[in-house]
Amino acid sequence: MSTDRSSAGDPARTLALLWGGGEERPGRRGPRQARTVPEIAAAAIALADAEGLAAVTMRAVAQRLGLSPMALYTYVPGKAELLDLVLDTVYAAMPRRTPADDGWRARTAAVADDNAALFAAHPWVADIATGRPPLGPGLMAKYEYELRALEGLGLGDVETDAALSFVLGFVHSCARAAADERAAEQQSAMSDEQWWAGNADLLAKVFDPERFPTAARIGAAAGEAHGAASSAAHAYAFGLQRVLDGLAALEAEARSRRGLAPESDA
Structure with a gap:
């Protein structure tokens, strides 16, 4: 907390x-x-x-x-x-990345990456509750830039603000997970891969793969892929695309309400 x-x-x-x-x-x-x-x-x-x-x-x-x-x-x-x-x-002072193209999807991904980079450079920022943000020039420039990234979605003002909060909330959650990974490594003086390898025999004595077959199969596949139970970097890369997919669905709903044909945004 x-x-x-x-x-x-x-x-x-x-x-x-x-x-x-x-x-x-x-x-x-x-x-x-x-x-x-x-x-x-x-x-x-x-x-x-x-x-x-x-x-x-x-x-x-x-x-x-x-x-x-x-x-x-x-x-x-x-x-x-x-x-x-x-x-x-x-x-x-946040750097602003040049998106791959001028579509809202690329612009929004750039906003997410900008914020992820901010948390990586200054991890303590994720520990500050900002429900009442400081309304200074830095925040206002950031907010203006990020809202403009969502132009083209066809959303109303309240929906646009909510969409931005959705994106930033996802990035913040991933930043906290990444911070937890770093803290675990620092406190144990071991990487996640080293920790799991060192405790594999102990876990094998208590874990019954026949009782939990799905967990055993998928957990093993994830562990082999990440070298740990999870990967904050993989979760961010995977989740960001799902966040953008969700906004695309919201865009389709907005266009449908206005009687417009669906529009793709690469």
């Missing part, structure tokens, strides 16, 4: 931070600030990438920047606002 969530801070102060551009405020009294908001965001992101989200505290970020914790509060109101800042910053 996620313990960190976006938009947990003061909304007015968060929006001022995210949309302030990282520049020193005109008319601000006192000495010129030694750091900028983008520098603070970069330091927090580097800390999260290296040590995980739990390591990102106001004190730790201040130390990384050579500031006192109290000095950091003159830039960022608190930990909740800092979390929104780093999240919006990674959204703004």
Whole structure:
């Protein structure tokens, strides 16, 4: 269960931070600030990438920047606002792949791959609950780009938003599975293939293939294919095509409602 969530801070102060551009405020009294908001965001992101989200505290970020914790509060109101800042910053910096063609299917696959790459680069992002997303410039640019990928499906506005949530939810689920794979390997100091090979004799003593013939047959085939009980990478590749197939069916329904002939999108 996620313990960190976006938009947990003061909304007015968060929006001022995210949309302030990282520049020193005109008319601000006192000495010129030694750091900028983008520098603070970069330091927090580097800390999260290296040590995980739990390591990102106001004190730790201040130390990384050579500031006192109290000095950091003159830039960022608190930990909740800092979390929104780093999240919006990674959204703004997301690379956008060039799709194979201009059809909605290729564009949507590119959106999914973009988000998968984001989670791979910054695994901690998947641990943040974003039911109330930070409405910063990074998120809004991301949302605009992703919605445009679905143009051509012929859906209404609410359906388009739901379709995007469907795609992003799938990618998020796969990202968590991939993170679980990595965590298991790190904690056991063994790959999945090594773990299964090392425990094969123990499992053979308790598992009865005659009692569970389907599980035995299919599990063996999957294990041989993946070197483990499952593969997050294979699940992503297989599932993304099924997600796109589902959207194609939704497109066909929308066209049928409007009395239009089916249209293929390679």
